Amino acid sequence: MAKGRVSIVVEHCKSCGFCVEFCPSHVLALSSAFNSKGYHPPHVVHPEKCSGCDLCGMYCPDFAIFATKNPNDKAGLKADDKGGKK
Amino acid sequence: MSDSLIDIDTNNSASNPVEPFLRTDRMPHIWCPGCGIGTTVNSFARALIDSKIDLGSLALVSGIGCTGRVAGYVKLDSFHTTHGRAIPFATGLKLANPKLNVVVYSGDGDLSAIGGNHLIHAARRNIDLKVICVNNLIYAMTGGQTAPTTPDHSTTSTNPYGTFEPSFNLPHLVEAAGAVYVARWTTFHVRQLSRSISEAFQKKGFSFIEVISPCPTLYQRRNKLGDGLDTMKYYKEKSKVRNGAPTNEVGLSMTGEIIVGKFVDRDRPDYGSMMRAQFAESLGDKFVEQDEKEVPVCS
């Protein structure tokens, strides 16, 4: 199982391409699908390579993508570590 | 049209860590594809998480412009004020309630052109404000006019034949005016930006963080510099981290090197402390410290 997992909010994506470019593991690519505004959201092409580093989430100007570490991750991070809810 | 697999989070109970800081009922926001403002907000939200700041005592003040819209998207006590006047509004907020942590989040035109006078005086006075200046080198919201930060020979809607004015070096300006914390990053430097914002929260006094950001719709397009992604790649390639660099050396040009880093981190008493100290010295025990809880404004 991959260390991390990407979640994409398809309807908020504006296809800027930052996540695709700056993913260190090249997990993502822009898909040829459209969301309702006509943008191509990214999709995961190499899910097994995702480390859950969340750089995609840090770069996204539209808060449309983020990565989380998987619960059975070897580094032993907790599954409910959501980081800073108010 | 396409049948590519879209990985939509339907089963995973995880949520975006920055979601609690956003007015999700107002998403998607109005910023263009490839605009970097959203990225800066992302970094800002992560700084709030990391610095464990008490959100109940945080207020955010913005001016007018694309960056000015940040106030409307963050789930904080937020004030979208008039063009150029976020800093004096924030000053009033801070002086009336010194327990507040007040962030000013605005653009280069708003802060350095119409707001320039207030910028230098607040820095001079060392008012305890954390100013995040998103610098996209243009007046974006109104359609791409020249800003004091627009680099030389750029094409804008009010300089259709190319600009010819020297542009402001904002870190140099605010350092000279008296800021105690001055940093510059680009929207490529997401982690460093978060860290700078967290550092500014620990600082008392006037902190100024400039973030260079793409405006693909206007600045980059009119100057044939590609889109947002091309600009991010340019930031990655041409940025040079020089912490402590003399600010007179960090001026920007259209396609040249971008010096980033923490340039100034010094200590001097903030306005509030100086004011109280002066009154205590002059008035002795006649000085009555302001405490809003004692004066019942409300019944």
Added chain:
Amino acid sequence: MKADPRGVLTGIHFIDGDHACCEGALAAGARFAAGYPITPSTEVVERFASRVPKVGGTFIQMEDELAASITLQGAVWGGAKAFTVTSGPGFSLMMEHIGYAAMTETPCVFVDVQRGGPSTGLPTLPAQADMMQARWGSHGDYEIIALCPNSPQECFDLTIKAFNLAEEFRVPVMFMMDEVVGHMTEKVVIPAAHEIEVVPRKHTHKSVEDYLPYATNGDQVPEMAHAGEGYNFHVTGLTHDEHGYPNMTAPVQDKLVRRLQNKIRDAADRIAMFEEEELDGADVVVVSYGITSRVAQRAIEVAREQGLRVGKLRLITAWPFPEKKFRELAAKVKAFVVPELNLGQMVREVERAAAGRAKTFPVSHAGGGVHRPEDILKVIVEASRCQTV
């Protein structure tokens, strides 16, 4: 509620209007002022700067009036009662932020100690030529309340009233002094704090989940919250809905701007304050305000000695203009005489309200001094002789 005694300088004083205004602000609970020096208003904030560190509060001299007029609003949202003080050129600079206060419903007081204009004009000499500007100076449709004191005592009493109206209606209130009233020294009686009524901020008691910053609960004035209380509210100068979120559509604009207007207009009769004398059976009514009303008093006395039936109507509230009062009076009197230290401002409102049922005679004066009683008397006599409409 009663005034906070720490801000009340109870006693009998011999001070000028500017100083009395400052004391009125302190008595009303103002603990924040942002200002910029401009003659003939500066003494108000100079006194505040001197008093407030001993009372508990803050004064800051800002770099310009653009800053002062918005810094005070930041302070209001931070929990204080706040004001600023200026004169003509500064008043002009403050116009954008008066509009911002009206749009965001920020309760606050703007004191304008009027001087000769336009432009730099006559810094040390009186005029009353900002009256229309007080009402219409900022862009867009909005309403304000404006008060006109005619003595240092009124500078004290009416400043408290100004703050009270600001809080009740969540509106910027214009306190329209003039240079003579501001620099005139007279007896000012400041009562004990428990004799002074002060209107508290209309603060919400709703929970964070239920609170909507611009929703009204049957009345027309929303409840307020302050920064730092956990409400996470948004305030914007853009046309906004009940959440405070920008909602830039014609229907939302209509709803919002009409409410901003109606919250004042519907209460105009309640807000209106005037001093009236011998209106019953009057042929001519002299309408005046501020320092001019003191001169007009003499003219009225002499006219009555000459056997003329002259009534007096002194405007204490200039805005909202007490239209109803004038409509009723216009049906009963021959004429209004309106002396002002300007070339005709409030007289236009009188004429409009009279709607042709009574004649209107301005007594204009370009400013720089005050009328002589005989200038006003002359017009009273002329008005008395005019044909009934």
